[in-house]
Structure formats: structure tokens, C-alpha cells
Amino acid sequence: MPRGLTRLGLSAKLLLLTVLFVMLAEILIYLPSVANFRRNWLNDRLAAAQVAVLVLEGAPDERLPEESEARLLMGVGARAIAARVGGARRLLSLDSMPPTVARKVDLRDASWMTALKEAVEILVAPPHDMPIRVIGQAMGGADFVEIVIDEAPLRRAMLVFSGNILLISLLISVLTAGLVYLALNWMIVGPIRQLAANVMEFEADPENPHRIIEPSRRADEIGEAERALARMQMTLAGELRTKKHLAELGLAVSKVNHDLRNMLASAQLMSDQLVDTRDAKIRRFAPRLIATLGRAIEFCQATLAYGRAAEATPLLREIALRQLVAEQAEMLGLPENKQLSFVNEVPAELIARCDPDQMARVLLNLMRNSVQALAREGGESDSQAMLTVKAQQLDGSLHLRVSDNGPGVPQRAKANLFQAFRGSVTPGGTGLGLAIAAELVRLHGGMIELEPSETGAVFKVTLPGRRPNGN
Structure with missing residues (x-):
């Protein structure tokens, strides 16, 4: 049939x-x-x-x-x-x-x-x-x-x-029956047929904006259904266009991924020679540069066709969280930044159980967002721009906060804050940083959220502690 x-x-x-x-x-x-x-x-x-x-x-x-x-x-x-x-x-x-x-x-x-x-x-x-x-x-x-x-x-x-x-x-x-049939056909059956026909037309070509239904002015349930269908079709059409764009982007990324990985590998080999230099500052930064290049190579190898990374399962181990925060601050050049005051309030004795590479990316993305906001708008009320990282153990869980005294997160960005390409808080941004951070935190079984704050933005990361069996 x-x-x-x-x-x-x-x-x-x-x-x-x-x-x-x-x-x-x-x-x-x-x-x-x-x-x-x-x-x-x-x-x-x-x-x-x-x-x-x-x-x-x-x-x-x-x-x-x-x-x-x-x-x-x-x-x-x-x-x-x-x-x-x-x-x-x-x-x-x-x-x-x-x-x-x-x-x-x-x-x-x-x-x-x-x-x-x-x-x-x-x-x-x-x-x-x-x-x-x-x-x-x-x-x-x-x-x-x-x-x-x-x-x-x-x-x-x-x-x-x-x-x-x-x-x-x-x-x-x-x-x-004839009168009831004509009345029902005019009031209910006809509009339902139009809804069904529109759904089948939209199914054939959901990316075509001309297939989106034009709601009538009816104030009854059928009118509500038409308006709800129109909203759903517009949302779905937009999502499909975004996914198509991401697919095309992923195809382009997959083509350059091999060459980029080879170039990073070559840069890593050349960086190995910096270890033998006599310059103390270069010798201090060389191991971190080599480690960063190694993470970049692994990241490129994990790139998928849709233009984002399929993150691996975290390899948990105990690390000194204060040192990891300090390394990301040095990667961003915060100690030498005279326009911004950076405060690392993570206790030295605090030990976090996490994947160090993935947690480094979480910290780097959150801290980079704050640095960019402070560089663009400055501190609140012309005060000194300040970025603060705090952490504490509470009720068996690790609570990490990255806060700044910048302009804060715009209201329009809060609804989709942790969604790629939709939650950007900076003009021209993609929103990938927060999306990647949220995904990595979820892989750890934790949660990331934007805490209410009168000044600036405060991002809170909650990581679970040890399970009763010690895992």
C-alpha cells in the first residue's frame, strides 16, 4: 500500500x-x-x-x-x-x-x-x-x-x-451524518490532513525553509499544534544545517589532520634539542613545551569526522592540583602579564584524583575564557583585572572555582553556555572551549556550572571523590 x-x-x-x-x-x-x-x-x-x-x-x-x-x-x-x-x-x-x-x-x-x-x-x-x-x-x-x-x-x-x-x-x-461530516471535515479533518501533508513534505526535505508550515490564525488546539509544529520545524531545520556544517567542517579537519600531526611530531623532535641548551629559562620551559606538543599530537589522532574530539576514558591518578593550575597559568603567560593579576589559591596539600591531561585542558579553557574577557573589558569598575582559582575538599568531593572580576556572562549566552557553536561568550567565538571542558568534566563523573555572582563570572567544577571500594 x-x-x-x-x-x-x-x-x-x-x-x-x-x-x-x-x-x-x-x-x-x-x-x-x-x-x-x-x-x-x-x-x-x-x-x-x-x-x-x-x-x-x-x-x-x-x-x-x-x-x-x-x-x-x-x-x-x-x-x-x-x-x-x-x-x-x-x-x-x-x-x-x-x-x-x-x-x-x-x-x-x-x-x-x-x-x-x-x-x-x-x-x-x-x-x-x-x-x-x-x-x-x-x-x-x-x-x-x-x-x-x-x-x-x-x-x-x-x-x-x-x-x-x-x-x-x-x-x-x-x-x-452528512452535515456532521462536512462540519468536521471543515473544522478538524481538513486541517489535520494539511498538517500530515506538511509533515511528510518536511520529512522529504527538512533543510528547505519553504517546507516549514505557515500557521493559521486559529485560536483552538489545531492552531496551537500548527504553531508548535512551525517552531519545531524551524528548530530542527536549524539543527540540521548546523550538523551539516559540522560534517563539512569535520571532513576538512580530517583531511588536514594527517599533515598537522606530522608537523607537530616534527616540532616535538626539534623541541627535544632545547633540553641541551644552556639558557636556564628555555631549559625550564622545554619539558612543558614537549609535553604540550605530545598532547596536541594525541588530540589530532583522536579527531573525528565531525570536527570535534571523541574523548577517551579518563586515566585517573592522584596529582597536585596547585601545580597543574600553575602550569596552565604559565602556558597563558599570566606571571608576565602586567595587565592582569592572577591568584592561585589552591592549597598545596590538595590532591585531586583525575586525568592530568584532560584536567589541564579543562583548566586551560576556563582560564583562557577569563583572560579573554578581562583583556576585552577589563575589571569591574575600572579595578585591576583579576583571575582567581580556588579549590577545596567538601563532603568527599573536589570543588574547583575559576573566577574573575570581568563583565560576566551575557544573559543570552547562559541558556546554551556549554553547547558547541551556540554558547560563545565572546564576539566571533565558537563556544568550543566551554563545550570541551563540560564534556571532559562529565567523563570524570563530575559537573560544571556557572555560579551566580554579582561581579564577573564564576565557573564551578565538582569532581567526585574516591568510591568506598577505593576506586
């Missing part, structure tokens, strides 16, 4: 359900109607019998010629008519003996449930030749009036009435 097609559409289902519900309602209405028709039919016969009794009372000697009695009974449609007037019973019958009846119907005190039951019995029971006895309330001075009639005419009349009801019900059902 072709995609998007179903055996029975929503419109057809609604039409069939409407017809079924209307027919069900007509059935519920039919039963009281046919019972009422039966009652009225019998009351009409009783009224005609009452007239016949009055004629009989006005006749001389309360007797009529046999031919007149036959015409009266034929007009009533009864075999016999009886009434009690003033304690005396009047009988009008062509038979000397009253016929045997199949059932007695007393309309004087019959309930609706009894009437419904007897009406259904007449319709469903097989026809028979035996008459029925009907008793009803009389008019004038008579106590009651009763007749003996054949049931077949009543059954035929009820069947004709039922056929008419069925025909009218079908017409009402078709008309009602």
Missing part, C-alpha cells in the same frame, strides 16, 4: 460512526414510539367501542337489529364490545359465547415498561389467529369498556409504522 494512504480514512470513519450513533439514537427513540403507537391504536378502538355502547343504550329495549350490530362491530373492528354502566353489563357480540382470547391488555394502569414489553412481543412473536381482550377507561357514566379484537390488524399497523420510522430514521441519519 502506498505510504500515506489507509484503507479507511479519518473522514470515512467519522461518517460511519456518525451514522451508527444516529441510528442507535433512533433505535432508543423507536421503542417508546412504537409502544405509544400501539397504545393510541388500541385507545382509538376503545373510543369507537364507547360510541357503539352509547348507540346501544339509546336503542329501544337496548337492542339493535342484528345487521346494525354487525355494522357497529365492523366499524370498531372488534368481535365483541362490553361495557359496565350503572352496575349493569352491556354486551354487543355476534357470537353467543365470548371467544377465547390469547391475552388481556388493560390500558387503565399499564406502566411504560409493560407497554414496551408487550409492543416488542407483538412484533417478534409469530402471528396467531386468537383474539385479544382490551380493557380501557370509559367515558360518561360507564365504569369501563372492553373489546375483543384480532391481533393481526394491530401487528400489521405496527409493522407499517416501524417501516415508516425506519425510513425516516435513515433519512435523518444520512442528513445528520
Whole structure:
């Protein structure tokens, strides 16, 4: 079956359900109607019998010629008519003996449930030749009036009435179903079809902005669905364009990765010769330069096609955190920076259990962000620009804070602060630094967050301590 097609559409289902519900309602209405028709039919016969009794009372000697009695009974449609007037019973019958009846119907005190039951019995029971006895309330001075009639005419009349009801019900059902179908198709089914068609068109080409739905001005749930779908499609289209750009960027990175790794390896070999120099300052920086080049080579080897690194599982070991912070400060040239005051408040005895290479990258990214913000805006209220790194053990976890007194993080950047290409806090930045730092911290089982601060920005890194089993 072709995609998007179903055996029975929503419109057809609604039409069939409407017809079924209307027919069900007509059935519920039919039963009281046919019972009422039966009652009225019998009351009409009783009224005609009452007239016949009055004629009989006005006749001389309360007797009529046999031919007149036959015409009266034929007009009533009864075999016999009886009434009690003033304690005396009047009988009008062509038979000397009253016929045997199949059932007695007393309309004087019959309930609706009894009437419904007897009406259904007449319709469903097989026809028979035996008459029925009907008793009803009389008019004038008579106590009651009763007749003996054949049931077949009543059954035929009820069947004709039922056929008419069925025909009218079908017409009402078709008309009602048609009107409901048109209304629902205009108000619900049509817009839902447009939503479904738009979703399938957008699925075929999600990066095409012309496939994004144009919401209508409806204020109901369908209008809300259209607006929500439009927002989702715009967000998804933007994400897909970003991922496509990243894929293209990753392809370009993968092409240059091999050559870059070779150049870094060559630089590392040449840097090895700096160890033998007589310059004390160069000899002090040479091991760190060689280690940095080694990390860069490993980083290039781990570069993926999407332009970012697939980070390895951290190799945890105990390190002196203060020394690691000092090394990153030297990498950024903070000791020689006269425009910025750097304070390393990490206790010398504090030992951190982490991957030193990955934690060095976390510190470097956080500290570089602060340096860039301070270099661009300076300290708060024209004070001396200051970068501070603190750390402490609290409740078995390591809490590290990198803070500055710069302009702080803009409000617009806080929502996507740790997302690549979306959380940049500097003009023209990519936001990769914070994204990489967040990923490395998560690999350690920790958490990174921006703490509220009245001055500057404070980034807090929380790393878990040792597990109870010593791991």
C-alpha cells in the first residue's frame, strides 16, 4: 500500500460512526414510539367501542337489529364490545359465547415498561389467529369498556409504522451524518490532513525553509499544534544545517589532520634539542613545551569526522592540583602579564584524583575564557583585572572555582553556555572551549556550572571523590 494512504480514512470513519450513533439514537427513540403507537391504536378502538355502547343504550329495549350490530362491530373492528354502566353489563357480540382470547391488555394502569414489553412481543412473536381482550377507561357514566379484537390488524399497523420510522430514521441519519461530516471535515479533518501533508513534505526535505508550515490564525488546539509544529520545524531545520556544517567542517579537519600531526611530531623532535641548551629559562620551559606538543599530537589522532574530539576514558591518578593550575597559568603567560593579576589559591596539600591531561585542558579553557574577557573589558569598575582559582575538599568531593572580576556572562549566552557553536561568550567565538571542558568534566563523573555572582563570572567544577571500594 502506498505510504500515506489507509484503507479507511479519518473522514470515512467519522461518517460511519456518525451514522451508527444516529441510528442507535433512533433505535432508543423507536421503542417508546412504537409502544405509544400501539397504545393510541388500541385507545382509538376503545373510543369507537364507547360510541357503539352509547348507540346501544339509546336503542329501544337496548337492542339493535342484528345487521346494525354487525355494522357497529365492523366499524370498531372488534368481535365483541362490553361495557359496565350503572352496575349493569352491556354486551354487543355476534357470537353467543365470548371467544377465547390469547391475552388481556388493560390500558387503565399499564406502566411504560409493560407497554414496551408487550409492543416488542407483538412484533417478534409469530402471528396467531386468537383474539385479544382490551380493557380501557370509559367515558360518561360507564365504569369501563372492553373489546375483543384480532391481533393481526394491530401487528400489521405496527409493522407499517416501524417501516415508516425506519425510513425516516435513515433519512435523518444520512442528513445528520452528512452535515456532521462536512462540519468536521471543515473544522478538524481538513486541517489535520494539511498538517500530515506538511509533515511528510518536511520529512522529504527538512533543510528547505519553504517546507516549514505557515500557521493559521486559529485560536483552538489545531492552531496551537500548527504553531508548535512551525517552531519545531524551524528548530530542527536549524539543527540540521548546523550538523551539516559540522560534517563539512569535520571532513576538512580530517583531511588536514594527517599533515598537522606530522608537523607537530616534527616540532616535538626539534623541541627535544632545547633540553641541551644552556639558557636556564628555555631549559625550564622545554619539558612543558614537549609535553604540550605530545598532547596536541594525541588530540589530532583522536579527531573525528565531525570536527570535534571523541574523548577517551579518563586515566585517573592522584596529582597536585596547585601545580597543574600553575602550569596552565604559565602556558597563558599570566606571571608576565602586567595587565592582569592572577591568584592561585589552591592549597598545596590538595590532591585531586583525575586525568592530568584532560584536567589541564579543562583548566586551560576556563582560564583562557577569563583572560579573554578581562583583556576585552577589563575589571569591574575600572579595578585591576583579576583571575582567581580556588579549590577545596567538601563532603568527599573536589570543588574547583575559576573566577574573575570581568563583565560576566551575557544573559543570552547562559541558556546554551556549554553547547558547541551556540554558547560563545565572546564576539566571533565558537563556544568550543566551554563545550570541551563540560564534556571532559562529565567523563570524570563530575559537573560544571556557572555560579551566580554579582561581579564577573564564576565557573564551578565538582569532581567526585574516591568510591568506598577505593576506586
